[in-house]
Amino acid sequence: MTAENVAERDIVLCVGDTTFLDYGSIEVKKEGYGPIGKGGNGLILHSALAIEPQKGQSIGLLWQKLWNREPKHKPPKDETPTQKKKRQAAARKEARNRPFEQKESYKWVEALTTVEKLVSQHTQVIHVFDREGDITKVFDQLRQLQHTGIIVRAAHNRSLDSESERLWSKLEAQPISFEQKIELPSTSQRTARQTKLAIRFCPVNLRTPYRFDNRNPLSVYAVYATEIDCPESETPVEWMLLTTEVIADIQMASTILRWYTYRWRVEEYHKIFKSGCQVEKYRLAADGMKVLIGFLSVIAVELLQLTYLHRTQPDSPAIEILNPLELKILKAKSPKLPKVLTVSWAVEVIARLGGYLEHRSKTPIGIQVLWRGWLKLHDLCEGWQLAKET
Structure with a gap:
């Protein structure tokens, strides 16, 4: 359905990210789960x-x-330090020799090739990755795709094609082209703040490693953003963005920077998936859990759309996030209808369905109460459909 939707667009962004789902407290039915993070047990x-x-x-x-x-x-209980060292070296060698398709990093290339086949050839899909997606296989795969591009935050100070110059030194030598303000969301490492970035950009040719059949350089554009006047208690922002999109002027460089900030949407999506849908609270065998995750994944997207519109465009028509039946039921559940049915009104009614108390109107609507309200709305829609059929 999403592929059909984006087929009507000339350009669509596809933001990718990975999260761990921890089911470490499951004592039985552990088959189908596996190690994650530091001693955790779950799914990826x-x-x-x-x-x-x-x-x-x-x-x-x-x-x-x-x-x-x-x-x-x-490992064996009586393993000596020398034996441990040999075992770990053998494991690293085995991991290096595994086919790329069997490695977890293949997910980045798999996303490129799978989405390319799904989406109409008339739509340019630009993938947006964080540093984990900065692998040469990704750039090499793009040579073979027709309507796919990429923006990736560089993780490696790559060698360029001319005289072994390095990526960072090349961009640091460029003049500052413009400054741009952006809003940084809060994370576990920083507080939310508005910041100003100094932007440099230029084309670069990334040197292709010898192990690749195609040794031609990878021609991309680099956008280098560094924070100006960072607060003393914070770590300065420094982004080196590599993109296959042509950057001919300041406007396009600014657009690339803005598109990269949209990568946070997938982090918000995973947060909603965990804190709103509470996907880690269920206790099922792995096969059943994987089916449930597929169901919850769709609802989490709907909640992301709902919360983002409520935050950015609260006065938009409610029909932008609701189908006619959902709108009909919310109208029936609303004691007093406003003159214009807006996104803000719809979110408040859904929150009340989830147990939000009106006398606490100064308290922000949380994602969990929206999750409960959204499920209740789905149940009401299903009940209406069943009643109509009978």
Whole structure:
């Protein structure tokens, strides 16, 4: 459905990210789960979320991959330090020699190729990745795709094609072209703030490693953003963005920077998935859990659309986020209808369905109460449909 929706657009962004789903407290039915993070047990989810490029509204999921790692074998109790060193070296060698398609990093290339086949050839899909997606295989794969591009935050100070010059030194030598303000959301490492970035950009040729059949340089554009006057208590923002999109002027460089900030939508999506849909609270065997995750994934997208519109365009028509039946039921559940049915009105009614108390109107509407209200709305719609059929 998302692929059909984006087929009407000339350009769509596809933001990708991976999250861990922790089911470490499950004592039984552990088959199908695997190690994650530091001693955790669960599943790994990679999402590719379609975003419209003008305002950053989510459209829906274009692709999603769910898997588990195989449990590690416990080392022998009487293993000596020398034996441990040899075992770890052998494991690293085995990992390096595995086919790329069997490695977890293949997810980035798999997203490119899968979405390319799904979406109409008339739509340019630009994938947006964080540093984990900065792998040469990604850039090499793009040579073979017709209507796919990329914006990725560089993780490696790559060698360029001329005289072994490095990426960072090349961009640091460029003059500052313009300054741009952006809003930084809060994370576990920083507080939310508005900041100003100094922007440099230029074309670069990335040197292709010798192990690749195609040794031609990878021609891309680099946008280098560094924070101006960072607060003393914060870590300065520094983004080196690589893109296959042609940057001919300041306007396009600014657009690339703005598109990269939309990558936070997939992080918001995973946050809603965990805190709103509470996907980690269920206790099912892995096969059943994977089916449930597929169901919850769609609802999490709907909640992301709802919360983003409520935050950015509260006065938009409610029909932008509701189908006619949902709108009809919310009207019936609303004690007093406003003259204009807006997104803000719809969110408040859905929140009341989820248990939001009107006398606490100064308290922000939380994602969990919206989740409960959204489920209640779905139940009411299903009941209405069943009643109509009988």
